[in-house]
Amino acid sequence: MKNRMLGHLRIIDFTRVLAGPYASRILADFGAEVIKIESRQIRRAAGAYRGNYDNHWNRNKRSVTLDLGRQEAREIVRLLISASDVVIENFSPRVMFNWGLDYEKIKAVRADIIMVSLSGMGQTGPWKDYVAFGSTIQALSGLTYLTAYDKNQPIGVGYSHADLVGGLYGALAVLTAVEYRERTGRGQHIDLSEYEALCTTIGPAFLDIMANSGEIVPDGSPGGTDAAAPHGCYPCRGDDRWCVIAVFSQEDWAALCRAMGRPSWADDPKFNTFQKRRKRKKELDRIIAKWTAARPPEKIVRLLQASGVSAGVVQNAEDVAHDPQLRSRGFFVPLTHPRRGDSVTERSPVRMGREAATHWKSAPSLGEDNEYVFGELLGFTRDQLSAYIKKGVVF
């Protein structure tokens, strides 16, 4: 059975591309009725994110088609909103306003409506109209600068991480406002900035700069200022195979020395404290890399984990897809699309009790739920609906 914990929640979803659809997907996975408004304008803006990506990010949702360029379509949206709990959108700030669908206007339609506006820079401020993709925000937040081997060549994460973080905060915003409304009867508007969202994930870096009036120079080490030394990503046997190892304590260090066949190094005064190991980082990294390079990462990790040392295999998508841990937990589930055929999707990482979701509905085809939404929910007759279709209001 599909998880119905959010079965009482109806969400009107204007989102497109990634951040917004990810937010509403998280809620749809738990049974919220998410009705995607597919307008010609939104579809154009989404560009390359159709097809397989659409199937992945819009699973478990419903779809209606409306040409929002038309006044009558916007009237229908207002009817829908009056029968819904939440509106979520991720346009630039001016778009909903131009359609007469900004919070002030929709509040007049339904006083306790919850509206979440997720945009790159937020609804206010000198940069509010700036356009941003995930990578734009990663560059502006410091994350790209800090994810590098040195400060002369910024590298970054390699994909739009910020959109996923923004999406998570979007789902959280909806749930928070629902909790508040349940207690007080009051709806509200939440202005969510993806730029701010990503910045919250590097909070300690900002505090470091303020408290120590310093700068943070990227050096390629995974630990940053973590309490582990040595701590690194080391080459292993095979084509592009790597492992990470993090030594947090004296016991970890002794275990690593034993694993490397150098038990006497555990008490060697050159390396026997965290401070010394951090100072001799380069030397240690060379020694460890020499040991790891001759072995497959799985073997190294098994050996170290058996002694309680944090270590992991750097997995690519293929490794992840076949990962015995994920397989054993049934993390990947079938997703059958009427036209695209059988595929696989990952389930929600939120797992609870017996109501675990096991059936997944692929993304809706365009306007798949026109009849349900316009007929059943809004009570349009067949004739009314055909008239709208004829006029191109519904397409």
Place this chain on the structure above:
Amino acid sequence: MKSGLKGDTLLSGIRILDLADEKASFCSKILADLGAAVIKVEPPGGDAARNRGPFAGNNAHPEESLSFLYNNINKRGITLDIEHRRGREIFLRLAEKSEVVVETFQPGYLDGLKLGFDVLSRVNPGLVLLSVTGFGQSGPRKNFKTCDSVASAYGGQMVTAGLPAKAPLKPYGDQSYHIASLYGAIAILIARRKQIRTGVGEHIDISIQEAVTSTLEHQMIRYFYEKAVSRRQGSLHWNNLFCILPCRDGFIQITLFHQWETLVEWMAAEGMAEDLQDAHWADETFRLKHVGHVIEVLQRWTEKHTTRELFELGQLMHFPWAPVVAPEAVLKCPQHKSRGFFVDIDGCGGKRSLKVPRLPYIFSSHTVDRCRRAPLAGEDNAEIYVGELGFTREDLDRLSVDQVI
């Protein structure tokens, strides 16, 4: 209320006991920022996460940890040894009065203390228990030790970051922990709907690895649909549409996703479009196939400009470009200033004025302009044990002598 939200907060009425270490202390921090009453429960002597850097004044002292400060803002703090028989009893009394418990112990640890979900639910049937662990409560790796880099590596996040000839890079900071914490906060509020409706709680099992894999954007989709495996290619994204180019004074993050014609016109107006005006470059498939040449020409052009010129002019023409900045610059950003993104921390004393990012929300119902610093270990023992659980001062002294608190 101790958070920046005055009076009736967004999450008033939710009390959370936070047993989590650095893996998920950010989870209840978020909920505390939203006004939940969070009590950090630390072992006597304090949470080991207090030993994580960075440290204020670069002084490696448990009360100076800035990561601990950030992850525990707006919480109250008590000390309690839950492994001690009386500590366990006290914990059960607290759980009886709470809606949520968050923990990050190895699977089975709480069961071993007879504080597992079955015991907690007997005491409080509505209780929601959130367990955040490296690999989840089941499976062959459930007992593996984790840290942010182990989760990032296994989750598939590291493999696409970095140069092909060098080691994969881990995205800076505790991105894995933050993603798992966000999922945790979401999970709690989902379970809360059932808790309110039926009075029945839930045990939520979050694997940090799974949380990371859920946020890989293109990687798994490409693999499942096209059997393509993404690899590192420097700043160039998997789809060849995003890269970083040098400017006179730094670097600019650009994208070739939209508005090719406008871009070429812009470069041509400065006499720098070279052959990119030729008709075949207008075809996106051709362009992406020969992206190396496009980037070379673009780079000769970006190198003649400052990041600011390209950012401001580009944004006027709706190019989603931005300078690659160091975090120092983020603190001075006019957008953040205008939206009051960095807020004051109360209680840090006069010795320094620190600010922290608030949550990324402006609510129409509440304003947030400050927060309370993380608690010292056991700072709120008297308030909670005496004020709320009804212990006497003498009880408290005895518990302290017996090292229960």
